[in-house]
Amino acid sequence: MRVAKDDVDVRLQIPGAVIRQRMNFGSASGYDNISGEYFTLSAGVDTTPLFQGLDDNLCQCPHWGFVLKGRLTTTDGAGKQEAVAANDLFYWPPGHNVRVDEDAEIVMFSPQHAHSHVIDHMIRKVNG
Numbered sequence: 745m746r747v748a749k750d751d752v753d754v755r756l757q758i759p760g761a762v763i764r765q766r767m768n769f770g771s772a773s774g775y776d777n778i779s780g781e782y783f784t785l786s787a788g789v790d791t792t793p794l795f796q797g798l799d800d801n802l803c804q805c806p807h808w809g810f811v812l813k814g815r816l817t818t819t820d821g822a823g824k825q826e827a828v829a830a831n832d833l834f835y836w837p838p839g840h841n842v843r844v845d846e847d848a849e850i851v852m853f854s855p856q857h858a859h860s861h862v863i864d865h866m867i868r869k870v871n872g
Contacts, residue, residue, distance in 0.1 A: 745770070745835040746828045770808055770835035775855035782851055785814070789844040794866045804838040805858035814848025 752764035772778065795801050800821055815829040818840045827845070828834045836842075 747833045749831045777856040779856040785844045785848045791842045794869050802839045807836045807852045807854045809852035812849040815845040817843045
């Protein structure tokens, strides 16, 4: 789920402050600690080969985040694609791959245990 900043409901606007809130932006129930993550990614990066060997060969961890710059496209298990770009909030549910379309920087919040499993898997793939 992608939401452009201007599509996030303004809940309060006063001189010097605008408070926006998107309700029901993914569920974190059933997860313990959340990790904060900052990724710097180059155009052309594709997680597909790095996720080979995970359940359904996809990242099975949900992520909530914000795109600081660039553009990325996720593909789910059914082949549905969704692009996110600078200034978008996003929620990536379990079951996705990511391709970087333009050099990107993103901030994400993920269930720590589940995403550490995915990152450890990618490290093993890279190190052979």
